[in-house]
Amino acid sequence: MDLKHRKMTLLLLIVWFPCVVAKTNIILFIADDLGYGDIGCYGNHSVRTPNIDSIASDGIKMTQHLAAASLCTPSRSALLTGRYPVRTGMASPVMMRVIAWASSSCGLPSSEITFAEQTKKAGYMNGLFGKWHLGIHKQRLGDFEHHPLKQGFDYFYGPIYSNLGDFGGESRIITGLMPGWYGKLFSIWAVTAVALLCLFREDYFGAIPFIVFILIWSVPLALVYLLFENFTLLNSFVYRNYDLVEQPVRFAGLSQRLVNEGLDFIQNATNSGKPFLLVMSWVHTHTFLTTSKQFEGRSKFGRYGEALEELDWSVGQILKSVKEFGIDDNTLVYFTSDHGGHLEEGTEGGFNGILKGGKSHGASDGAIRVPGLIKWPRVLEKGKVTDEPTSLMDIYNLVSSVAGVSLPADRHIDGRDILPLLKGGVLVSPHDFLFHYCGNILHAARYRPRDGIKTWKLVTREPDYIPGTTVCQFTCNCNTDVLATPKLYDITVDPGETTPIDSHSKNYKEITPIILKAMGIHKNSIEPAETEFTLRKLAPNLTWQPCCNGTFPFNCYCTDPKYPE
CATH class of the missing domain: 3.40.720.10 (Alkaline Phosphatase, subunit A)
Known part of the structure; x- marks a missing residue:
C-alpha cells in the first residue's frame, strides 16, 4: 500500500472509529x-x-x-x-x-x-x-x-x-388507611383511663399513681398523633x-x-x-x-x-x-x-x-x-x-x-x-413465567408458552375488595385467603380478568398444574434475605430527622437558593 492510500485509510479510521466506540x-x-x-x-x-x-x-x-x-x-x-x-x-x-x-x-x-x-x-x-x-x-x-x-x-x-396529599393539607394518609383513626385513638385512651381509674381507686392505691399512669399512657398516643399530624415537617x-x-x-x-x-x-x-x-x-x-x-x-x-x-x-x-x-x-x-x-x-x-x-x-x-x-x-x-x-x-x-x-x-x-x-x-417473550407478589406473598403467576400467542395468568389470592367493588379501603391487604380453586385467565383475550376459565375445562386442567409447578420452583429459588421492612x-x-436551618424541630424551613421563586 502506497503512502497516499495509507493516509486515506488512516483518515477514514479517524472519522469512523468514534462512531464505532461511542x-x-x-x-x-x-x-x-x-x-x-x-x-x-x-x-x-x-x-x-x-x-x-x-x-x-x-x-x-x-x-x-x-x-x-x-x-x-x-x-x-x-x-x-x-x-x-x-x-x-x-x-x-x-x-x-x-x-x-x-x-x-x-x-x-x-x-x-x-x-x-x-x-x-x-x-x-x-x-x-x-x-x-x-x-x-x-x-x-x-x-x-x-x-x-x-x-x-x-x-x-x-x-x-415521596409526594403525599398530606403535603397539601388536603388529606391525611393515616385517616385514608384507617378512617376514624383519631376517634379510635381517643377511645383507646378513654377506655384505658376508666380502667385505671377503677383499678387505682383512692381508697386502694390513691390518686397520685392514677395520675402518673394516665400521663405515661398519654405519651405514646400523643406521639403518634404528633407524628401523623406533622407529616409535612417530617417528610x-x-x-x-x-x-x-x-x-x-x-x-x-x-x-x-x-x-x-x-x-x-x-x-x-x-x-x-x-x-x-x-x-x-x-x-x-x-x-x-x-x-x-x-x-x-x-x-x-x-x-x-x-x-x-x-x-x-x-x-x-x-x-x-x-x-x-x-x-x-x-x-x-x-x-x-x-x-x-x-x-x-x-x-x-x-x-x-x-x-x-x-x-x-x-x-x-x-x-x-x-x-x-x-x-x-x-x-x-x-x-x-x-x-x-x-x-x-x-x-x-x-x-x-x-x-x-x-x-x-x-x-x-x-x-x-x-x-x-x-x-x-x-x-x-424471554419470560416463560412472571411472578406477581403482594408484599412478600406470591399472589399470581403469568405463563407464556413457547408456541401460540396466548398468555395465561393463574391467581391464587385476590385483594380484599370492599364487597361489590374492585377497590380496597385506601390500600389492599396482602395476607388474604388462598383461593380454594385458583382462577385461570386467558390474558390475551381477557385483559380485564373478568371471566375465569372453567375449572373443568381442558385448558384449566392442562395449564394450571404447569403454573403451580413453576410457582413452587420459583419459591424454592428464593434465598433468605434480611427484610428491610421490620417494625424497627x-x-x-x-434523632435522624433532617432539618435544613437548625436543630429539629426548630427553624426547619428553607427554599432552594438556586430557585428562590
Missing part, C-alpha cells in the same frame, strides 16, 4: 402512579400527551409491560436491581409496604448492584432527578448508606421521600446530592426545576464527552397534585389532567434537548410508571383502562401493568408494538447490555434480555 446515552423516564390508560398511545384521547406518545411512534410500545410490585418502594427497587423485591429484602412481610418515614433506617441494601452501578463501570456519568423513595440513612444520621449517591449515581436532585424536602436544600417541598414548579436540572446534566455530560445515564423520576401523577400556573385550568379533567399535561411537557423538554445536542440517534429513551393508578383516590388517582384493580392491589393487572415505551433510533424500528410479556426488571439487563457491561454473576437476576424481542429477531427499621427515628 457509547449509547440512556434516558429513563419514570412516572409515579400513572395509570395504564392515562396516555394517548394506550387509548386515552381526552388528555393531550403528544411528547410521551412520540416515544411510541418513534420506537416500540409494549402492551404487556409489568411492574414487579404494585407500590412505589418495592417496584423501584426491582427496576434498579433487576430482581424481585423478595430477593433483596424489599418485599414487606408487614402491612406497611413502602418506606413511610424519611428518618427510618429502611432502604435499598448497599449490597445490591443497581443499573447505575453497572453503567458506572463503563465510564458513564449518572444522574437521578426526582423521586427516590428508597431510604437515606442506615446506621446513623449522616451515613447516607441508602442515598442515590451510594447506589451508583453521580448527581441527585429531588424529593428523597417533605428536596436534596441536592447530600445537601438538604428545601423544606418543605414547593410542588408548584417542581417539574420545571427537575427539567432544568436534567437539561444541565445533559449539557455537562455532552460537553465532557462522556456517555450518560439520566433517570428522570417525576413526582406526577402521585397525589398531592400541584402544577405550575401555566398548567392550571388547562384540562377538563381537573388537577389530574393538568398534572398529566405537565408531565408530558416535562418529557418533551428533555426529548427536545436531546435533538438540539445532536445525540438523538445515539440515545436510548424509555418511559414507564412504577405501577398502576390509585383507584381509591377517585378521579385524582389515575385511569387503568379496562384492567382490573390498581395501586396496592397485589397481582391485579391494573396494579402492575404499566406503560412501556422504548425508542433507540439507530437500532429499533419505528412504530412497532409487542404484545409479549415484559418486565420493568428487564431494563436492568437492557441498560447493562447497552453499556457493554456483564450482568453480576454472584446473584440471581430476574430481568431478561428483551433486545431481540424489540428488534423483531424473536417473536416470543420502618419506625421514624426523630
Whole structure:
C-alpha cells in the first residue's frame, strides 16, 4: 500500500472509529402512579400527551409491560436491581409496604448492584432527578448508606421521600388507611383511663399513681398523633446530592426545576464527552397534585389532567434537548410508571383502562401493568408494538447490555434480555413465567408458552375488595385467603380478568398444574434475605430527622437558593 492510500485509510479510521466506540446515552423516564390508560398511545384521547406518545411512534410500545410490585418502594427497587423485591429484602412481610418515614433506617441494601452501578463501570456519568423513595440513612444520621449517591449515581436532585396529599393539607394518609383513626385513638385512651381509674381507686392505691399512669399512657398516643399530624415537617424536602436544600417541598414548579436540572446534566455530560445515564423520576401523577400556573385550568379533567399535561411537557423538554445536542440517534429513551393508578383516590388517582384493580392491589393487572415505551433510533424500528410479556426488571439487563457491561454473576437476576424481542429477531417473550407478589406473598403467576400467542395468568389470592367493588379501603391487604380453586385467565383475550376459565375445562386442567409447578420452583429459588421492612427499621427515628436551618424541630424551613421563586 502506497503512502497516499495509507493516509486515506488512516483518515477514514479517524472519522469512523468514534462512531464505532461511542457509547449509547440512556434516558429513563419514570412516572409515579400513572395509570395504564392515562396516555394517548394506550387509548386515552381526552388528555393531550403528544411528547410521551412520540416515544411510541418513534420506537416500540409494549402492551404487556409489568411492574414487579404494585407500590412505589418495592417496584423501584426491582427496576434498579433487576430482581424481585423478595430477593433483596424489599418485599414487606408487614402491612406497611413502602418506606413511610424519611428518618427510618429502611432502604435499598448497599449490597445490591443497581443499573447505575453497572453503567458506572463503563465510564458513564449518572444522574437521578426526582423521586427516590428508597431510604437515606442506615446506621446513623449522616451515613447516607441508602442515598442515590451510594447506589451508583453521580448527581441527585429531588424529593428523597415521596409526594403525599398530606403535603397539601388536603388529606391525611393515616385517616385514608384507617378512617376514624383519631376517634379510635381517643377511645383507646378513654377506655384505658376508666380502667385505671377503677383499678387505682383512692381508697386502694390513691390518686397520685392514677395520675402518673394516665400521663405515661398519654405519651405514646400523643406521639403518634404528633407524628401523623406533622407529616409535612417530617417528610417533605428536596436534596441536592447530600445537601438538604428545601423544606418543605414547593410542588408548584417542581417539574420545571427537575427539567432544568436534567437539561444541565445533559449539557455537562455532552460537553465532557462522556456517555450518560439520566433517570428522570417525576413526582406526577402521585397525589398531592400541584402544577405550575401555566398548567392550571388547562384540562377538563381537573388537577389530574393538568398534572398529566405537565408531565408530558416535562418529557418533551428533555426529548427536545436531546435533538438540539445532536445525540438523538445515539440515545436510548424509555418511559414507564412504577405501577398502576390509585383507584381509591377517585378521579385524582389515575385511569387503568379496562384492567382490573390498581395501586396496592397485589397481582391485579391494573396494579402492575404499566406503560412501556422504548425508542433507540439507530437500532429499533419505528412504530412497532409487542404484545409479549415484559418486565420493568428487564431494563436492568437492557441498560447493562447497552453499556457493554456483564450482568453480576454472584446473584440471581430476574430481568431478561428483551433486545431481540424489540428488534423483531424473536417473536416470543424471554419470560416463560412472571411472578406477581403482594408484599412478600406470591399472589399470581403469568405463563407464556413457547408456541401460540396466548398468555395465561393463574391467581391464587385476590385483594380484599370492599364487597361489590374492585377497590380496597385506601390500600389492599396482602395476607388474604388462598383461593380454594385458583382462577385461570386467558390474558390475551381477557385483559380485564373478568371471566375465569372453567375449572373443568381442558385448558384449566392442562395449564394450571404447569403454573403451580413453576410457582413452587420459583419459591424454592428464593434465598433468605434480611427484610428491610421490620417494625424497627420502618419506625421514624426523630434523632435522624433532617432539618435544613437548625436543630429539629426548630427553624426547619428553607427554599432552594438556586430557585428562590
